[in-house]
Amino acid sequence: MSGFTSPVLIYSLVAPILIVLGGAVIGVLVEAFASRKIRPILQLSLTVGTLVLALAQLWRVRHETSGGAAMGSVAIDGAGILMQAAILFMAILGVFLIADQENFTVLAAAVPGSDEEAHSIKSGEQLTEIYPLTLFAVAGMMLFPISTDLITLFVALEMLSLPLYLMAGLSRRRRLMSQEAALKYFLLGAFSSAFFLFGAAYLYGFSGTVSLSGIGAAVSASTGNTVFMLIGIAFLSVGLLFKVGAVPFHAWTPDVYQGAPTPVTAFMAAATKVAAFGALLRIFYVGFANAYWDWRPFITVIAIITMLFGSFVAIAQRDIKRMLAYSSIAHAGFLLSGVLALNKAGLDASIFYLIAYGVATLGAFGVVTLVRDSAGEVTDLNRWAGLGKRSPFVATVFATFLLGFAGIPLTSGFIGKFSIFSAAYESGNKAVVIVGVLSSAIAAYFYIRVIVLMFFTDPVEDGTSVIIPSVLTRISIVTAFALTIFLGVFPTPLLNFISSTAILLR
Amino acid sequence: MTSNYLVYLIALPLFGSALLLFAGRKADKWGHLLGTAMSGGAFIIGLYEFSQMLGRSTDQRAVTQKLFSWISVGSFQVDAGLMLDQLSICFVLLITGVGTLIHIYSIAYMSHDLDRRRFFAYLNLFIAAMLLLVLGDSYLNLYVGWEGVGLASYLLIGFWNQKPTYATAAKKAFVANRVGDMGLSLAIMISFATLGTVSFSGVKEHASQASTGALTAIGIMLLVAATGKSAQFPLQAWLGDAMAGPTPVSALIHAATMVTAGVYLITRSNFIFDAAPTAQLCVAIIGAITLLFGAIIGTAKDDIKKALAASTMSQIGYMVLGAGLGPAGYAFAIMHLLTHGFFKAGMFLGAGSVMHGMDDEVNMRRYGGLSKFMPITFATFGLGYLAIIGVPPFAGFYSKDKIIEVAFNAGGIKGITLGCAALLGAAITAFYMTRVVILTFAGSKRWNEKAHPHESPALMWIPMALLAVGSVASGFIFTHGNSLKNWLAPVVEQSPAHEGELLKPAVVSVLALVLVLLGVGLAVVKYMRKEIPLVAPTDVSIFTRVARRDLLQDDFNEAVFMKTGQKITSALLVTDKSIIDGAVRGVAKLVRGSGSALRTTQTGFVRSYAMWILIGAIGLVAAIWVVTL
Structure with missing residues (x-):
């Protein structure tokens, strides 16, 4: 037996993640022991407090750069801290939406339609396991973009995915659909995780190491079996591309977005994208940079079909949540062009885009939770007709998010698209830019169609109405709205901040 | 030099406007007071800056304030920055000073209006936008203010939009202004394309390197912008209809300040026009045409506000003519602008006061003999009248005579033509203004049954009186020791020494006075001696008829632009429907089809x-x- 060296952790640097995990564990205890009356408020304040505390700790270490925070398994660097902060910020906004317990099933373990369910609804025993689940997922998401070896990456991937599978199944209304979505998400997630592991094994076989920098060194030295390397890159990409929802690994997205409770969809769509793209950027920028000419062709093709597929199919959607799901697929394609750029501008632009897109997505799904009839949320697009006449403010806010998605100037989306496409153009990848701009034009069609529907179509009287949102929901939506406009009008502070901060430790 | 207070000039009224708009009905009780206070506060800051400026040596007087980096795209850098120099301080004091007086006047004038708070919100918005226009340190910043005043003007013309004709008037003003605005945006784009900058200092610095062709193009486009905003030929048609707005608006926006923005733009861009003689000549010609055009329309109007509007158009024509005469004329254009700001605003407020007493009647044929019933209004209006027709020692005498003189001295046929036009304009001005005064204040009573003329409350006549003081004294103050000319000298190029004067100043003054007296006399003979019919006689000469129809400006626009426009639109519609829509629908069908298929x-x-x-x-x-x- 060789000597055992005890692992050295620099606690202050990994503290943000540890704080979130600690909060989650306490949340489990609260769920088990706190009385029913105070549980919701206790859980909510615990969760928000934990997230804020983690954000504060992140702020304290914002200037640190270290590769050895956890025995070389994670890298603390500017880009990582930025993405962790973005995830925490979106998680806070997401938790504000989740706080509206109206959306969640009372007793997730009960079989839909069973006596047990009816009984628990009657007695009003609302369970609040969603909060610790959210925190676990957030911890995984925070770990994902800073992981620097394949094992930690995989652990983080599972850590963020497993709670999300459960959360997707917690919808109060249309429970069967929600559970179906959760199961689909789980099965397909497991399938793609297998690909990820398979790819990791090949990469280990190629380089003899699991660390990204080691793989990067092996790639540039081109020692070892390059077939192993290429298969490794391809399969590892499948696992990651699944998480970001790139075609043809996207198929879960619409079903899960539609089936999951809308606040969960909001959180998932925004924060998971940041985490997954964070990891993707690190892997490709640090690990595979020297194999650029090997992976560039197929990632280009995937980016192109993802943009086109998302935009085309979104047009045919009749359900607002499915439409937003396809829009998120299209945006995954736009973001891939930032990965493809493989330059500093691409990294900066991707981070800006992720923030802009995530914030607008949270806001948009937040608005979706407000439009209801007696049976719950109304997601049929035709019934959104005339919303602008009934609730001009809510409709204006939603229209702003849509304009942001479409990339209309004076919204954050425009700056995001502009910077990401110019970074891709700089790198010489004209095909991606041309297709990107074209599919943006196609995508604008279905965003604007919703605006036309809301403002220029007469309302149908079918009981659809906009509920008065709770204070927290309101904060969440208004913050997202304000940021979408602010980042569109004054993008310079954030752009400068990102470009001066975002570095990837190699 | 920098100053940290410039931004508050704009921020105060902007804050007032936002607060009044967002507070809603809650602010009805105190909204007008807040609006007035914000405008007054801006005036005080303006006075402070002015006193500071006076204390500094000539080359240190201009101050700047950088707010934030606005646009930073590649080589295109624009800071949102403010600049207060000798030229803009004139405007700042005029806008906030006259603006505050008109705010005070409006408290009483609009007291019966349910939407008075909204009115003050728009007025404050206007003040903020106009201050941004004159304080911006680049063409792009100016453009923001330029659009802002256009918006405020639109909102205020259509303030009583329950009347469809008023709403149409607002729309007409908006459309005419858009044409001009296009000129401004083109000028900015050409400037950036050829000079690489849009800031005043940058353009001034680089102007010498640009080709004359480019500078001429920029100049012409700036002129187009000026014609739109300042109601100059050929974009003048909107101003008469703009009188649909409440009278204080007509006084502030459509007489004293906004409509003079074009003159500001041309004077500010003196470095472009001085290097582009063709553009400069165009400016002078446009000014000369408009000053006659407006004067002729003024002779035929029975609506007191429209007569004053025509007069505004004509007086701005003088200013544009002055600005088009180059270094010799800039200072006098600005001087006339300032004196006009006093006397025309005063007369508009007088007209408002008359309407106030006459049950909102605007037809002068329904007035008559009001001098006894409204002595203060008569006195203030009368002083404004003496100023506008150019009787010494009132303000207009100094400023207008100077422009006429400079025009004659421009040299050659150009000088004689422009000078004669300006002289003729002075005579016609005397005629139509005398007509207005006689029809309104002299002669027999021709009132409606509902009219019960009375003097307006103090809140209304005090602003009128203060403006009347300006109408009397401002001209003398500005010319005394060439004060305004020397003051503006660092901003606009100094005129070269007088060489080959065609006419001595004294000769011009005498000539102008004689013509003015002729005009006054003709009006007295025509309108004092005879009974004024209540309905405008129809058996009049073709000239009168044409003048009544605003020299066919609307007919021309309708026949040339509207009809052709409609024809082009319908032709385009057919093309659009059959060819373009076909293609678009085809593509859309394809897209939707593939979407459904992929689905x-x-x-x-x-x-x-x-x-x-x-x-x-x-x-x-x-x-x-x-x-x-």
């Missing part, structure tokens, strides 16, 4: 999704294999 891949079965993932993964490996083969 069928979404079967809902996990097994088929998993199959896609598998196919994708195998495809990736295959692709890599093919690429690296």
Whole structure:
């Protein structure tokens, strides 16, 4: 037996993640022991407090750069801290939406339609396991973009995915659909995780190491079996591309977005994208940079079909949540062009885009939770007709998010698209830019169609109405709205901040 | 030099406007007071800056304030910055000073209006936008203010938009202004394309390197902008209809300040026009045409506000003419602008006061003999009248005579033509203004039954009286020791020494006075001696008829632009429907079709999704294999 060296952790640097995990564990205890009356408020304040505390700790270490925070398994660097902060910020906004317990099933373990369910609804025993689940997922998401070896990456991937599978199944209304979505998400997630592991094994076989920098060194030295390397890159990409929802690994997205409770969809769509793209950027920028000419062709093709597929199919959607799901697929394609750029501008632009897109997505799904009839949320697009006449403010806010998605100037989306496409153009990848701009034009069609529907179509009287949102929901939506406009009008502070901060430790 | 207070000039009224608009009905009780206070506060800051400026040496007087970096795209850098120099301080004091007086006047004038708060919100918005216009340190910043005053003007013309004609008037002003605004945006674009900058200092610095052609293009485009905003030929048609707005608006926006923005723009851009003689000549010609055009329309109007509007158009024509005469004329254009700000605003407020007493009647044929009933209004209006027709020692005498003189001295046929036009304009001005005064204040009573003329409350006559003081004294103050000319000298190029004067100043003054007296006399003979019919006689000469129809400006626009426009639109519509729509629909159908077709891949079965993932993964490996083969 060789000597055992005890692992050295620099606690202050990994503290943000540890704080979130600690909060989650306490949340489990609260769920088990706190009385029913105070549980919701206790859980909510615990969760928000934990997230804020983690954000504060992140702020304290914002200037640190270290590769050895956890025995070389994670890298603390500017880009990582930025993405962790973005995830925490979106998680806070997401938790504000989740706080509206109206959306969640009372007793997730009960079989839909069973006596047990009816009984628990009657007695009003609302369970609040969603909060610790959210925190676990957030911890995984925070770990994902800073992981620097394949094992930690995989652990983080599972850590963020497993709670999300459960959360997707917690919808109060249309429970069967929600559970179906959760199961689909789980099965397909497991399938793609297998690909990820398979790819990791090949990469280990190629380089003899699991660390990204080691793989990067092996790639540039081109020692070892390059077939192993290429298969490794391809399969590892499948696992990651699944998480970001790139075609043809996207198929879960619409079903899960539609089936999951809308606040969960909001959180998932925004924060998971940041985490997954964070990891993707690190892997490709640090690990595979020297194999650029090997992976560039197929990632280009995937980016192109993802943009086109998302935009085309979104047009045919009749359900607002499915439409937003396809829009998120299209945006995954736009973001891939930032990965493809493989330059500093691409990294900066991707981070800006992720923030802009995530914030607008949270806001948009937040608005979706407000439009209801007696049976719950109304997601049929035709019934959104005339919303602008009934609730001009809510409709204006939603229209702003849509304009942001479409990339209309004076919204954050425009700056995001502009910077990401110019970074891709700089790198010489004209095909991606041309297709990107074209599919943006196609995508604008279905965003604007919703605006036309809301403002220029007469309302149908079918009981659809906009509920008065709770204070927290309101904060969440208004913050997202304000940021979408602010980042569109004054993008310079954030752009400068990102470009001066975002570095990837190699 | 920098100053930290410039931004508050704009921020105060902007804050007032936002607060009044967002507070809603809650602010009805105190909204007008807040609005007035904000405008007054801006005036005080303006006075402070002015006193500071006076204390500094000539080359240190201009101050700047950088707010934030506004646009930073590649080589295109624009800071949102403010600049207060000798030229803009004149405007700042005029806008906030006259603006505050008109705010005070409006408290009483609009007291019966349910929407008085909204009115003050728009007035404050206007003040803020106009201050931004004159304080911006680049063409782009100016453009923001330029659009802002256009918006405020639109909102205020259509303030009583329950009357469709008023709403139409607002729309007409808006459309005419858009044409001009296009000129401004083109000028900015050409400036950036050729000079690489849009800031005043940058353009001034680089102007010498640009070709005359480019500078002429910029100049012409700036002129187009000026004609739109300042109601100059050929974009003048909107101003008469703009009188649909409440009278204080007509006084502030459509007489004293906004409509003079074009003169500001041309004077500010003196470095462009001085280097582009063709553009400069165009400016002078446009000014001369408009000053006659407006004067002729003024002779035929029975509506007191429209007569004053025509007069405004004509007086701005003088200013544009002055500005078009180059270094010799800039200072006098600005001087006339300032004196006009006093006397025309005063007369408009007088007209408002008359309307106030006459049950909102605007037809002068329904007035008559009001001098006894409204002595203060008569006195203040009368002083404004003496100023505008140019009787010494009132303000207009100094400023207008100077422009006429400079025009004559411009040299050659150009000088004689422009000078004669300006002289003729002075005579016609005397005629139509005398007509207005006689019809309103002299002669027999021709009132409606509902009219019960009375003097207006103090809140209304005090602003009028203060403006009247300006009408009397401002001209003397500005010319005394060439004060205004020397003051503006660092901003606009100094005129070269007088060489080859065609006419001595004294000769011009005498000539002008004689013509003015002729005009006054003719009006007295025509309107004092005879009974004024209540309805405008129809058996009049073709000239009168044409003048009554605003020299056919609307007929011309309708026949040339509207009809052709409609024809082009309908032709385009057919093309659009058959060819373009066909193509678009085809593409859309294709897109939607492929969307629906692709949608069928979404079967809902996990097994088929998993199959896609598998196919994708195998495809990736295959692709890599093919690429690296």
